[in-house]
């Protein structure tokens with residue numbers, strides 16, 4: 001079905017025409033893996049917006065609700081496997097013309113599909129950091145700690161984005177939120193929360209990759225978050241060709257030289273597979 005999608009051939013030609021592409025990926029690459037998206041086709045919130053860092057730090061109830069939901073959503077999040085989009089990007093990197101992959105996703109699925117030159121712009125949900133002493137732990141280990149601290153805790157959960165889940169208020173009330181075992185500080189997954197900035201070194205690494213790129217491709221993101229959108233603006237200012245593959249509109253549609261609407265996994269799979277055969281035919 002992929003090859004019959006409108007735009008696939010133009011996308012394939014665009015990919016074949018560049019040698020050091022800076023790719024920016026978002027939630028649309030992981031929805032097929034069972035990780036829901038925050039926004040609809042119009043870029044609007046589908047559900048309650050995510051936690052702001054200020055409230056997470058300052059309000060005990062917000063902190064407890066965050067961890068209760070994260071605890072409930074973890075099993076499904078951790079069980080997610082790479083999908084067609086992740087495999088297409090790994091194949092593209094192996095083909096040698098994908099310069100750098102910058103992802104707004106925090107799920108690590110690009111790496112699990114085999115991508116190596118990845119910058120996790122917004123961090124990784126599988127690492128946890130203490131806001132007091134900076135100690136790092138693995139999210140999987142923390143899940144065990146929370147499980148021991150909440151024997152018999154029951155909930156009815158509906159999966160939500162980023163390893164989150166919708167659960168009822170009474171269950172949240174009853175949940176014992178985790179604290180740092182060393183200093184008693186607040187624990188936070190090592191991801192960039194809303195209201196936080198991308199760490200400077202990480203941003204600079206992505207900027208350097210963009211400076212070295214000959215084109216930019218966006219896949220599966222509405223670019224509503226500025227930390228991703230600004231790379232598209234920089235690419236546009238630098239005169240790079242910009243392609244966007246997404247289901248629904250994006251904030252950068254009028255900056256794009258090519259916009260292909262549809263399923264990211266099938267479009268990228270078809271374009272990368274076709275691009276490889278074209279390259280071989282040329283040799």
Ligand SMILES: [Zn+2]
Pocket residue numbers: 130131132133134135180181182183184185
């Ligand atoms: Zn600590």
